[in-house]
Amino acid sequence: MHKLQTRQIIKQRRLQDDAWKVVTLVDGEAPFDVCLPVGPLLVPLAVWKAKKACLIHREYEHGTPLGIWLAPEDNPAEIAADIDDFTVIAVHFPKAADGRGYSTARLLRQRYGYDGELRAFGDIGRDQIFYLNRVGFDSFLLGEGRSAEDALNAFDDFPDSYQAAADQVIPLFRRRAA
Amino acid sequence: MYRYDHYDHALVQARVDQFRDQTRRHLAGELSVDEFRPLRLQNGLYIQRHGPMLRIAVPYGLLSVAQLRKLADVTRRYDRGSGHFTTRQNLQLNWVELPRVPDILAELAQAELHAIQTSGNCIRNVTTDHFAGVAADEIADPRPWAEILRQWSSFHPEFAHLPRKFKIAISGATQDRAAIQVHDLGLQLLLDEAGEPGFRVYAGGGLGRTPLLGQVVREFLPWQHLLTYTEALLRVFNRFGRRDNAYKARLKILVKALGAAEFGRQVEDEWLHMKDGPATLTDAEVARVAAQFAAPDYENLADEDLCHLAHLREDKPFARWVERNVQAHKVAGYAAVTLSLKKPGAAPGDASSEQMEVAADLAARYSFGELRVSHEQNLILADVPKRELYTVWHRAKSAGLASPTVGLLQDLIACPGADFCGLASARSLNVAAAIQERFEDLDYQHDIGELELNISGCINSCGHHHLGGIGILGVDKNGEEWYQLTLGGRQGNTARIGEVIGRAFAAAEVTDAVERLIGVYLATRHGDEAFIDCVDRIGLDAFRSAAYDYPTQTERKTVNA
Numbered sequence: 001m002h003k004l005q006t007r008q009i010i011k012q013r014r015l016q017d018d019a020w021k022v023v024t025l026v027d028g029e030a031p032f033d034v035c036l037p038v039g040p041l042l043v044p045l046a047v048w049k050a051k052k053a054c055l056i057h058r059e060y061e062h063g064t065p066l067g068i069w070l071a072p073e074d075n076p077a078e079i080a081a082d083i084d085d086f087t088v089i090a091v092h093f094p095k096a097a098d099g100r101g102y103s104t105a106r107l108l109r110q111r112y113g114y115d116g117e118l119r120a121f122g123d124i125g126r127d128q129i130f131y132l133n134r135v136g137f138d139s140f141l142l143g144e145g146r147s148a149e150d151a152l153n154a155f156d157d158f159p160d161s162y163q164a165a166a167d168q169v170i171p172l173f174r175r176r177a178a
Numbered sequence: 179m180y181r182y183d184h185y186d187h188a189l190v191q192a193r194v195d196q197f198r199d200q201t202r203r204h205l206a207g208e209l210s211v212d213e214f215r216p217l218r219l220q221n222g223l224y225i226q227r228h229g230p231m232l233r234i235a236v237p238y239g240l241l242s243v244a245q246l247r248k249l250a251d252v253t254r255r256y257d258r259g260s261g262h263f264t265t266r267q268n269l270q271l272n273w274v275e276l277p278r279v280p281d282i283l284a285e286l287a288q289a290e291l292h293a294i295q296t297s298g299n300c301i302r303n304v305t306t307d308h309f310a311g312v313a314a315d316e317i318a319d320p321r322p323w324a325e326i327l328r329q330w331s332s333f334h335p336e337f338a339h340l341p342r343k344f345k346i347a348i349s350g351a352t353q354d355r356a357a358i359q360v361h362d363l364g365l366q367l368l369l370d371e372a373g374e375p376g377f378r379v380y381a382g383g384g385l386g387r388t389p390l391l392g393q394v395v396r397e398f399l400p401w402q403h404l405l406t407y408t409e410a411l412l413r414v415f416n417r418f419g420r421r422d423n424a425y426k427a428r429l430k431i432l433v434k435a436l437g438a439a440e441f442g443r444q445v446e447d448e449w450l451h452m453k454d455g456p457a458t459l460t461d462a463e464v465a466r467v468a469a470q471f472a473a474p475d476y477e478n479l480a481d482e483d484l485c486h487l488a489h490l491r492e493d494k495p496f497a498r499w500v501e502r503n504v505q506a507h508k509v510a511g512y513a514a515v516t517l518s519l520k521k522p523g524a525a526p527g528d529a530s531s532e533q534m535e536v537a538a539d540l541a542a543r544y545s546f547g548e549l550r551v552s553h554e555q556n557l558i559l560a561d562v563p564k565r566e567l568y569t570v571w572h573r574a575k576s577a578g579l580a581s582p583t584v585g586l587l588q589d590l591i592a593c594p595g596a597d598f599c600g601l602a603s604a605r606s607l608n609v610a611a612a613i614q615e616r617f618e619d620l621d622y623q624h625d626i627g628e629l630e631l632n633i634s635g636c637i638n639s640c641g642h643h644h645l646g647g648i649g650i651l652g653v654d655k656n657g658e659e660w661y662q663l664t665l666g667g668r669q670g671n672t673a674r675i676g677e678v679i680g681r682a683f684a685a686a687e688v689t690d691a692v693e694r695l696i697g698v699y700l701a702t703r704h705g706d707e708a709f710i711d712c713v714d715r716i717g718l719d720a721f722r723s724a725a726y727d728y729p730t731q732t733e734r735k736t737v738n739a
Contacts, residue, residue, distance in 0.1 A: 097216060097299065099339025103416050106336055111451055127200060127209075127217055134335035158192045160185060162329040163405075164457050165336065171405075171456060172185060172329070173463040 010129075010148050011117070011139040013155055018141070020067055020088060022121070023047060042067040042090045042119075045074045048082075056085070069121070072100035080112045089114060091137070093122035102135045109136035109166040129154035136166030179240050179548055180325045180470045182290045189333070190287045193294055197221045198280035205277060220300055220338065222293030223279055226600040232271045232279060233296040234286060238306040238324035238348075239267035239551040243542045246549055248289035250534035256282050261534070262594055263519060263527040265642055266345070267305050267551040268296055272598050294332055299340045299427075301331035301412070305347045307355040308552035311471060312560045314508045318367045318375045320350035322468040323404065326459065330405050337412050341419035342427035344412065345384070348377075352671075357553060359383045359391045359673040360645065362429040363411065368398060376400045381411065381441065382433025385639035389675045390430045395442035401464065403449075405457045410449035414441070474546035474561060479511025483565040498620065499571055499582035513564050515545075517557040517574055518581040518589065522614040525607045526592045527555030536577035544570055553642075555591055556584065585628045587617045591642055595635030595652060596659075602635035604652025604659035604685075609633055612689045626696055629709040630669070645669040647710040648692060649676045661688045665695070665721055666713045679722045694724045 009018040023034060023043045031050035036043075036058070048055065048068050058064045065087035070076060072094065079086075089108060091101040101120065108114040119139040120132045125146035132140065133155055142148055164171040182190070197217070204214040218225075222233040234249070241249075249269060253261045256278055262270040274282060286292055296303055304327045306320040307313065327346060331337070337344070347356040350367040358364030364380035377399045383392030399407050420426045433441045490497045505514040517537055520526050529537070537557050541549045544566045545559035552558055557579070562570055574580040583589050590613065593599065595606030610633055617623050632646030636653075643649030649664035660682035667676030683691050696709070698721050703712045713721065 096213075097339055098421060099299075099337070100417055100421075102336045102339065103413050106413075125213070127213070131333075131335035131338055157196050158333060159188050161335070162189070162332055163334055164455075169456055173326075173466075174456060174460065176183075176185060176463075176466075 007141070008148055009119070009139055009141045010151060013152065015148055015152070020090075020119075022069060022090070038064075040065050040067055040087070042069040042088060044068075045070055045078060048079070052082075059085075070101075070104055072098050072104070074104070076104050076107045076112060083108070083112050083114045086114075086116055088117045088119055088139075090119040090121055090141075093120060093124050093128075096123045096125075096128060102131065105132070105135040105137055106166055110169070126151040126154045130157040134161065134165040134167050179242060179321075180237075180467065186290070186329075187287075190290075190292050190294070193221070193292065193333070194280060194283045194287050197283060201276065201280050216298055216339075219298035220295055221279075221283065222296035223276075224297060224600065226272070226598055227596070228273065228598065230274050230276050230279065231598065232274045232282065232293060233264070234261075234269045234271070234291060234293050235296045235303045236263075236267050236269055236291075236551050237328050238304055238310070238321055239308050239553075240321065241549045241551065242290075243538045243547045243549075245289045245291055246534050246538040246541070248286065248291065250531040250538065252282055252285055253534070254531040259532075260528055260530045262525065262598075263529060263551050263555050263557070265527075265553050265555060265591055265593070265640060266303060267308075267553055268303060269551070270594070272594070297343075298338075299342050299344075300338050301334060301340075301344045301346065304328050304331070305345070305356055305361075305553060307349055307351055308550040308558050309355060309505065309514055309560065310350060310550075311473065312507050312509070312512075312514055313351050313353075313355075314506055315352040316350055316508065317352065317369060318350045319468070319471055320348040320356075320365075320367055321471045322464060323350075323365070323367070323377075323401070324348050325467050325470075326404065326463070327408070330408070334412075336409075337416055340412070340416055341421045342424065342429075344415070344429065346408075354670045354673070355553075357642070357645065357669050357673065360385055360389075360642070360669075361392065362415075363408065364392045365404075370398065370400070374400065377404065379407070379411075381445075382430040382438065384428050384430045385642060385644050386428065387425050387637045388428075388430065388434075389639070389644040390434060391673055391675065392430075393433060393438035395433075395438055395445060402459050403453060404459055406452040406455060407445070407449050409457065410452055411445045413448055414444050418444075473509075476509045476512065476561070477563065479509075479563060479565075481510040483511065483563070486564045486567055489568045493568075495582070496568060496571055498624065499575075499580055500567065502582045502584045502586065502624075503580070504567060507561070509561075511564055513562055513567060515559040515562050515567065515570055515574075516552070516584045517559065517579040518584060519556050519579070520583060520589050520614070521578060521581045522588070522611060522618050524578075525594065525597075526590060526610055529557070533577050533579055536573065537579065540570055540573060554584075554589060556589070582620065583623060585630075586623045587626060587629050587631055588614050588623060590614070590631040590633060591646070592633040593635050593640035595633075599635060599640075601638055602652065603637070603654035604635050604661065606633040606635040606641060606650075606652055608685065609650060609652070609661060609688050613692055616689050616693060626700070627706070627708055629696075630667075631692070632667070642669070643667070644675045645673065646676060647713065648695060650688065650692075653682055655682070659685050661685065663688075663691060663695075663725065665718055666710070668710060677718060679718060679725055681726075691725045694727075695721050698724045 067088040069090035121141035380392030596602035634641035664676030
């Protein structure tokens with residue numbers, strides 16, 4: 001098992017220290033066999049499904065908040081029933097060009113009603129922030145070497161948007177007409 | 179035509195500022211080549227053989243005089259005094275310099291032009307019928323819907339990182355002139371029994387390596403649901419389209435793998451969650467946009483103009499131009515004029531800055547200040563009074579815009595090919611030039627009649643070779659340029675993918691092979707039967723054997739040795 005280093009993240013448009021650890025499965029590791037370190041964890045979907053009871057127990061007994069991360073191919077419908085259990089849902093972007101996570105975010109926010117912290121992490125930086133924010137992400141762990149300070153400027157790249165998304169559910173044409 | 183309000187201006191300007199900063203960071207070494215690539219592509223900027231190429235959007239092919247003058251100005255000051263109109267109704271500049279691109283975009287923005295999403299794995303420029311609003315066979319004007327889709331798709335946050343590019347085309351007429359069946363999403367405007375517009379939805383068409391025609395996934399989509407349904411369809415594509423292989427990433431592969439019925443069902447499922455939500459279109463919005471495409475103030479004219487008829491009788495070259503380049507108009511006394519961007523010695527679709535200015539002047543004076551770009555790479559003056567046709571012809575002729583060959587061989591379509599494009603396997607302009615030269619004689623061309631000949635310099639098929647009655651595809655064999663011929667392609671309502679006739683030809687053999695194909699047609703046609711109909715009637719075999727019935731270059735070499 002490998003733990004990514006935690007560092008500063010952007011959360012609600014501010015830089016903040018972050019204690020969440022991302023748990024990943026190494027090749028061949030069974031989800032049930034993963035040992036869970038102390039502290040708040042973002043676990044893969046497979047680990048959530050395999051060790052749900054154990055994870056919920058940690059929350060009840062030790063007050064450790066629950067977190068999960070979804071890979072691009074993971075179906076957010078699989079956590080729809082548990083969605084209120086999570087303090088953080090993270091979506092991984094292994095490559096900036098893989099845009100599946102943008103749909104995942106809108107589904108979590110707009111279909112399954114998730115209103116907790118929704119975090120993007122992986123190959124993302126200043127130039128992805130505006131769209132990520134629009135589809136519903138409110139926290140961002142940027143890729144290696146990306147400046148979080150610089151990324152803070154990206155939230156206001158555009159003054160408005162034509163189409164509805166998670167951040168603005170009324171499309172411009174309805175506001176324009178008003 | 180649609181004019182920007184303060185929202186449109188602010189959004190396009192914000193994009194210019196954003197790209198200026200991205201370019202600055204790239205040039206300062208803060209954004210790597212790989213990081214910068216998708217950002218520049220979504221602003222129409224390729225890095226090609228000679229340097230950057232900028233693809234400027236001409237939304238649904240419509241240009242105002244001020245816009246075309248701006249393009250003329252930009253091509254003169256930032257390029258080498260010309261631009262290339264493409265099969266997707268856009269304009270490409272081949273000689274721009276990267277550090278100056280933000281300035282170009284800033285200038286374009288003043289004229290309500292942009293290069294947003296003209297490349298990259300996102301929703302591309304929406305295209306439509308170049309005779310929209312004036313065609314006699316129009317059911318409903320597609321342009322307001324194209325503009326509504328343009329706005330919805332611009333900076334769409336969810337669909338900027340799709341598996342592959344996504345192209346939308348709309349036709350509002352009974353004859354499809356927008357090639358909707360070879361687009362990822364093809365929309366055919368129809369009216370229901372109550373006269374309310376809606377769309378027949380085709381999905382999964384496209385050319386390229388696996389040419390496929392779109393399949394109907396919905397027979398009738400009421401107009402209110404255009405955006406929610408399209409959003410649902412894009413979401414299914416974004417989530418489930420293949421991302422492991424760029425050649426299998428277009429929507430067509432997903433539709434083929436799932437089957438049109440299953441794909442349609444998944445879209446409907448997704449759509450049910452959004453249907454009737456806030457993105458449902460309103461009467462007010464459609465009226466707001468449609469009002470900007472209102473018909474111009476046509477004069478009340480007799481359908482036939484006596485002077486025009488006299489010119490037709492007395493001036494044979496004029497009559498020939500009218501026969502080919504002037505199309506019927508739904509309003510009496512008016513006609514649509516095609517300004518040809520095809521002639522031997524010039525790349526198909528190329529226009530010089532001066533030609534753009536002449537075209538703009540003609541539009542200002544004779545066609546209510548607007549022009550269109552056709553997907554056959556010509557410019558159209560859509561609303562010319564018939565009494566002015568003779569003057570328009572003279573002025574177009576002196577600017578080299580009046581080749582009387584629309585629909586004939588010289589009107590061939592060609593991509594820029596390996597002379598410019600970094601993706602190309604072979605040149606296409608040399609082949610185009612050789613064919614145009616061989617068939618330069620107008621009597622010969624008019625005798626051959628309508629024939630769509632399309633040339634692509636690589637399998638990406640920007641030259642739509644699959645849809646040509648004769649298609650030519652450049653391929654690379656061990657560093658040599660070879661050309662594969664396809665036969666029997668059609669565009670429009672009866673769209674069909676052409677069939678490869680056999681082994682590829684060397685560059686020097688292509689024109690001869692084309693002439694032999696045409697020879698078969700000339701020898702076997704019935705009356706005024708068009709080339710493509712003759713192919714359908716007699717089949718490919720006669721053509722195939724004629725094409726190959728001669729010593730090949732290799733055989734000749736052997737003989738000579």
